[in-house]
Amino acid sequence: MTKRNQRLLGVVALVIGVGVAAALGFTAFRKNMMYFYTPSDLLAGTVPIGASMQLGGLVEKGSLVRAGGLRVEFRVADCAKNIPVRYDGVLPDLFREGQGVVADGHLDADHVFVATRILAKHDENYMPPQVANALKGDPDTGKHSCMPFKAVESAAKS
Amino acid sequence: MWTWFHRLASPPTFYRFADRLAPWLLIAGTLLLGVGIWQGLFIAPADYLQGDSFRIIYIHVPAAALSLSIYTAMAVAGAIALIWRMKLAEVAVITAAPIGASFTFLALVTGMLWGKPTWGAYWVWDARLTAELVLLFLYLGVLGLNSAYSDPRTAARACAWLALVGVVNVPIVHFSVEWWNSLHQGSSILSVKGIAQPKIAGEMLKPLLMTLSGSYLFFGAVWLRRMQNEVLRRERRANWVRAFAGQAPLAEGSNAQPGMAGPGLVDAATSRQGRQDDAAGRGRGA
Numbered sequence: 001m002t003k004r005n006q007r008l009l010g011v012v013a014l015v016i017g018v019g020v021a022a023a024l025g026f027t028a029f030r031k032n033m034m035y036f037y038t039p040s041d042l043l044a045g046t047v048p049i050g051a052s053m054q055l056g057g058l059v060e061k062g063s064l065v066r067a068g069g070l071r072v073e074f075r076v077a078d079c080a081k082n083i084p085v086r087y088d089g090v091l092p093d094l095f096r097e098g099q100g101v102v103a104d105g106h107l108d109a110d111h112v113f114v115a116t117r118i119l120a121k122h123d124e125n126y127m128p129p130q131v132a133n134a135l136k137g138d139p140d141t142g143k144h145s146c147m148p149f150k151a152v153e154s155a156a157k158s
Numbered sequence: 159m160w161t162w163f164h165r166l167a168s169p170p171t172f173y174r175f176a177d178r179l180a181p182w183l184l185i186a187g188t189l190l191l192g193v194g195i196w197q198g199l200f201i202a203p204a205d206y207l208q209g210d211s212f213r214i215i216y217i218h219v220p221a222a223a224l225s226l227s228i229y230t231a232m233a234v235a236g237a238i239a240l241i242w243r244m245k246l247a248e249v250a251v252i253t254a255a256p257i258g259a260s261f262t263f264l265a266l267v268t269g270m271l272w273g274k275p276t277w278g279a280y281w282v283w284d285a286r287l288t289a290e291l292v293l294l295f296l297y298l299g300v301l302g303l304n305s306a307y308s309d310p311r312t313a314a315r316a317c318a319w320l321a322l323v324g325v326v327n328v329p330i331v332h333f334s335v336e337w338w339n340s341l342h343q344g345s346s347i348l349s350v351k352g353i354a355q356p357k358i359a360g361e362m363l364k365p366l367l368m369t370l371s372g373s374y375l376f377f378g379a380v381w382l383r384r385m386q387n388e389v390l391r392r393e394r395r396a397n398w399v400r401a402f403a404g405q406a407p408l409a410e411g412s413n414a415q416p417g418m419a420g421p422g423l424v425d426a427a428t429s430r431q432g433r434q435d436d437a438a439g440r441g442r443g444a
Contacts, residue, residue: 007241011322015237018326026330026337033338035284056339092278094207102282102341119277122208124346126215126358132206150339 031152036102038078040151042113049107055085056102056121057149064097076101076113079146087115094120098144123148167246169389170398176382184379190372198365205362214272216365220373222265225293226328228258228377232300233325236318246385248314249392251321252304253384257377259297266290277341285334286342293331296324310392 001009026033036056037047047053057076064074070089074097075082085103095101100121105114123144165171198216205212232254239247269287270280281287300317307313335344346357347366356363393399397407 004241011237011240014319014322015325018323022326022330030338033285033334035282035339035341038339092276094276094278096207099207102277117278119279119282119341121341122276122343124343124357126205126212126346126362128203128359128361129206130203131359148335148339148344152339 034150034152036149038149038151039076039081039083040078042083042107042111043081047107049109052104052106054102054104055083055113055115056100057082058100058144058146059095059097061097076103077146078149078151080151083111083113085113085115087118089115089117091118092120094122100144100148121148167244169246169393169396172246173386173389173402176386180379180382180386183375183382187372187375187377187379190368191376192372194365194368194370194372198369202362202365203359208276211272211275212362214268216369218265218268218272219366220370221261221268222290223370224373224377225258225262225265225290226331227374228254228261229293229296229321229328230325232258233321233328236321239314239318240322245311245392246389248311248318249385249388250381251318252300252310252314253388254381255297255300255304255317257380257384259294259301261373261377262290262294262297266294282341284340284342285338286331286340289327289331289334293324293327296320296327299324 036054039055039057041047042055055076057078060075060077060082063082064072066072071087072091073084073086076085077083085105087103087105095118100123102119102121103113103115104117104119108114166175195216198213202213204210232251235247235250235254238244239251266287269290273282274280300320303320304313304317307316332345332348334340335342347363358366390399390402395408400407
């Protein structure tokens with residue numbers, strides 16, 4: 001084997017080695033890479049009550065209640081389940097029913113998620129207002145997708 | 159084809175080739191960028207939800223795409239530099255790093271400026287943002303490593319190793335939004351469904367494709383120019399550079415390096431000699 005082939009082998013081995021190590025590491029620590037839990041995770045009871053965490057999902061249409069002052073209550077849903085959220089604070093400009101949100105907070109004893117901060121999660125769709133208005137008549141395409149909200153636990157098992 | 163590549167690897171041939179190509183890339187890139195930004199800022203309609211703040215996409219997406227592409231190019235050049243000991247590839251590695259770092263920084267800053275009005279926070283530690291920050295640190299690592307050695311060839315080879323180790327982060331940045339939950343949204347163009355059916359309206363997409371391609375051409379021009387400068391600096395004792403600068407060629411058998419102006423694939427003996435000369439030259443210059 002020539003010197004050059006040895007170096008070639010070294011480079012290929014390094015790239016594959018680092019790639020495999022990263023793949024194994026990230027598979028093992030997949031849960032830690034998740035930025036937020038979903039309502040399905042919370043309802044599955046795998047998340048301890050009172051622990052501080054992030055919850056992500058879509059604000060369910062028709063669920064928003066303004067309870068006086070800055071207090072709002074609404075339900076956050078993923079593709080399968082939904083959970084009530086209570087929040088006392090300023091909402092981001094892009095907060096709407098049907099839109100994605102990520103909330104910091106904790107689950108209380110009554111299984112209500114008490115949020116301390118709410119961020120709007122934008123999706124990858126960009127369109128002018130006319131197009132958006134035209135889509136609103138169509139219940140399937142006008143709705144924001146629940147797909148980006150992947151359950152942490154079930155995903156880890158599969 | 160291969161002979162053409164071998165000839166291009168020779169520094170004087172590369173220098174003349176880059177000299178011809180770079181101006182065209184710069185003109186085309188600047189035109190595309192200019193028209194794209196103008197159309198993006200004034201012609202494209204506002205987004206139904208974000209309003210005008212979405213227009214930062216015309217800078218953010220090209221910057222982010224380039225931050226990944228430049229790193230990949232740097233790693234490929236690094237592999238060539240390590241395996242074939244090609245000097246031009248070493249030059250390519252170290253000249254790409256500052257450009258890549260700048261685009262990564264631009265992507266991070268524009269992203270933060272967009273994140274505040276859209277999400278409600280400048281920064282969150284989700285997978286996409288964190289991986290892009292790691293990418294910036296990798297670029298800075300390459301830059302730091304390069305200046306840590308006094309011999310430019312040893313430095314370039316160390317940088318090439320780091321570039322190869324760090325290239326694992328490139329797919330992590332790109333797929334972070336698909337593999338894990340993140341606050342950052344998925345890709346509007348570069349996804350399986352997105353290529354056939356972009357998730358961004360046509361009149362908003364067109365300026366984006368213009369600024370994207372314009373940025374790549376602009377990067378090509380800047381990269382070629384930086385490589386030219388670095389080649390001149392490294393070959394300053396070679397006769398072709400002296401002739402280029404209007405100086406008399408060095409006498410045979412003096413400090414002239416036989417391998418330097420020849421083909422880019424130098425054997426170990428010449429490269430060792432070159433290293434000493436370069437180290438001496440750098441010491442004098444400092």
